[in-house]
Amino acid sequence: MLIKQISVFVENKPGRLSKVTKLLAENNIDIRALSVADTKDFGILRLIVNKPDQACDALKQAGCTVSITNVIAIGINDTPGGLSDVVECLYSANISVEYMYAFISKSENQAYVILRVDNNDRALEALAENNFTILRSDEVYDM
Amino acid sequence: MERYWNKEIECMSREDMKKLQDERLVAQVKHVYANVPYYKKLMDEKGVTPDDIRSTDDLYKLPFLTKADLREAYPYGLLAKPLSDCVRIQSTSGTTGKRVVAFYTQHDIDLWEDCCARAITAAGGTKDDVCQVCYGYGLFTGGPGLNGGSHKVGCLTLPMSSGNTERQIQFMIDLQSTILCCTPSYAAYIGETLHDMGYTTDDIKLKAGIFGAEPWTEEMRREIEKSLGIKAYDIYGLTETSGPGVSFECSEQTGMHINEDHFIAEIIDPETGEVLPEGSKGELVFTSITKEAFPLLRYRTRDICVLTREKCSCGRTLVKMSKPLGRSDDMLIIRGVNVFPSQIETVLIEQGYAPNYQIEVDRVNNTDTLDVYVEMPDEQFSDIVKDIQQKEKDLVYAIKTILGINPKVHLVPPKTIARSEGKAVRVIDKRKLHD
Numbered sequence: 001m002l003i004k005q006i007s008v009f010v011e012n013k014p015g016r017l018s019k020v021t022k023l024l025a026e027n028n029i030d031i032r033a034l035s036v037a038d039t040k041d042f043g044i045l046r047l048i049v050n051k052p053d054q055a056c057d058a059l060k061q062a063g064c065t066v067s068i069t070n071v072i073a074i075g076i077n078d079t080p081g082g083l084s085d086v087v088e089c090l091y092s093a094n095i096s097v098e099y100m101y102a103f104i105s106k107s108e109n110q111a112y113v114i115l116r117v118d119n120n121d122r123a124l125e126a127l128a129e130n131n132f133t134i135l136r137s138d139e140v141y142d143m
Numbered sequence: 144m145e146r147y148w149n150k151e152i153e154c155m156s157r158e159d160m161k162k163l164q165d166e167r168l169v170a171q172v173k174h175v176y177a178n179v180p181y182y183k184k185l186m187d188e189k190g191v192t193p194d195d196i197r198s199t200d201d202l203y204k205l206p207f208l209t210k211a212d213l214r215e216a217y218p219y220g221l222l223a224k225p226l227s228d229c230v231r232i233q234s235t236s237g238t239t240g241k242r243v244v245a246f247y248t249q250h251d252i253d254l255w256e257d258c259c260a261r262a263i264t265a266a267g268g269t270k271d272d273v274c275q276v277c278y279g280y281g282l283f284t285g286g287p288g289l290n291g292g293s294h295k296v297g298c299l300t301l302p303m304s305s306g307n308t309e310r311q312i313q314f315m316i317d318l319q320s321t322i323l324c325c326t327p328s329y330a331a332y333i334g335e336t337l338h339d340m341g342y343t344t345d346d347i348k349l350k351a352g353i354f355g356a357e358p359w360t361e362e363m364r365r366e367i368e369k370s371l372g373i374k375a376y377d378i379y380g381l382t383e384t385s386g387p388g389v390s391f392e393c394s395e396q397t398g399m400h401i402n403e404d405h406f407i408a409e410i411i412d413p414e415t416g417e418v419l420p421e422g423s424k425g426e427l428v429f430t431s432i433t434k435e436a437f438p439l440l441r442y443r444t445r446d447i448c449v450l451t452r453e454k455c456s457c458g459r460t461l462v463k464m465s466k467p468l469g470r471s472d473d474m475l476i477i478r479g480v481n482v483f484p485s486q487i488e489t490v491l492i493e494q495g496y497a498p499n500y501q502i503e504v505d506r507v508n509n510t511d512t513l514d515v516y517v518e519m520p521d522e523q524f525s526d527i528v529k530d531i532q533q534k535e536k537d538l539v540y541a542i543k544t545i546l547g548i549n550p551k552v553h554l555v556p557p558k559t560i561a562r563s564e565g566k567a568v569r570v571i572d573k574r575k576l577h578d
Contacts, residue, residue, distance in 0.1 A: 005526070007524075007525075007526035009519065009524055009556050010556070011559060039528060041554075042531070042553075042555070063556075063558050065520075065524045065557055066521075067521065067524050069526045098527050099527070116526065
């Protein structure tokens with residue numbers, strides 16, 4: 001089960017980020033999770049939102065460079081070693097993690113991890129075999 | 144005391160020089176008309192025959208040659224001597240069809256080196272000097288030209304070519320070089336490195352530098368003079384006419400004396416082609432009146448200059464040209480390399496980018512920098528940083544392959560490069576070379 005993440009190319013200049021967040025607010029988009037990767041010149045804003053297609057269209061119309069990427073969302077125990085187990089599982093299955101980011105859920109003792117890997121199918125297989133909780137897209141969007 | 148390599152010519156009266164030019168021009172036009180079908184055709188089309196050219200007063204009747212003609216006639220179309228009479232080829236740095244190949248007979252090499260000898264002598268050079276030539280050697284005219292001039296003068300010549308700066312400085316110290324020939328930006332870099340290595344001007348014996356092949360400012364001159372403890376002289380030339388030494392600076396440092404016994408200079412209106420009176424700012428045009436193998440008549444340099452015949456304190460009567468004040472085309476000179484924005488545009492399109500870009504040229508620590516900003520189309524976008532960085536690297540490599548210089552490439556979001564009404568602003572030159 002894959003989740004749609006939207007990625008936005010943002011120049012590393014004052015005001016560029018606020019343009020994106022403002023646009024999302026105006027379109028009534030609720031952000032579930034985000035991470036920013038940045039270099040000296042540019043950043044990539046990665047977002048999990050409640051309405052990814054609508055968010056993507058709105059950003060495109062505003063002239064942003066934006067793409068939708070399929071990522072995996074899993075639930076883990078919010079205890080020491082929780083994340084380590086996931087990474088270990090992927091490493092054993094010879095899957096490369098391009099990047100990941102985590103956020104804590106409203107329910108107790110639960111954390112969520114967004115994984116961007118080089119092979120989604122194999123990653124899903126390995127995670128399922130090791131009994132990790134893989135989230136459905138509606139669970140994430142409507143969180 | 145001012146030194147001359149050929150005082151008779153360099154201080155010749157205006158009347159005698161005109162007479163010499165008249166004779167040489169008349170003979171040269173006959174030579175070209177008889178031996179260069181490409182130029183004969185241009186003259187025929189204009190209805191001009193060699194008989195119409197009786198003196199330099201008739202020069203305006205001749206058709207112009209441009210870089211486009213040189214491209215069209217490449218490689219042998221403007222050759223005026225059999226190849227068996229030629230002994231040398233030199234070429235411009237251009238790598239995408241802008242290349243110019245020039246041919247030389249032994250006579251042509253001699254006159255070129257003679258011009259360089261005048262420049263070295265004007266900078267105070269004699270047979271007692273040690274002349275370190277750090278222009279590139281090879282197809283580029285810088286190294287061979289100054290090397291030849293240095294031999295003529297009788298200097299002990301160090302044919303270093305460019306690069307390996309610490310070794311340059313070691314030679315400079317150990318062999319007590321007194322004259323340095325290179326591009327001004329390299330001279331500045333040598334000065335910087337000298338001090339970084341812990342040396343001062345007391346450790347070197349340099350007294351003069353002859354710097355050219357790229358535009359430079361008065362501030363840069365003062366900086367180089369200070370860091371190397373020398374007097375810095377400008378030199379000008381282009382492969383099309385021979386190479387460095389077409390004109391050179393004297394002790395007054397207020398412009399470059401043109402070797403008028405070999406090259407007739409005109410200033411024209413770049414729009415209309417009309418010859419402008421002395422003192423006007425316009426495009427510099429050269430006619431080679433002594434070259435045998437590659438004698439260009441009325442070649443448009445695209446350099447914007449001013450000519451002056453005001454009396455010079457050095458005693459020379461040769462007409463003086465200002466430093467080029469700009470270009471009548473969009474060519475940039477970056478680190479001594481001729482760059483046309485269209486070359487960069489071609490690379491971008493080949494690599495799958497839209498031609499929405501901007502080139503920013505600056506000079507940091509006396510070295511030219513080239514930044515290329517390119518709008519990234521959706522297809523090239525990736526959510527992974529290293530993928531985007533790889534695309535930037537690919538563009539750097541592709542541009543470097545074409546231009547020979549390393550740019551910095553910045554991918555930017557669409558519509559972030561300023562659009563202008565009408566003609567796009569492709570180039571931002573922050574070097575402030577011309578004011």
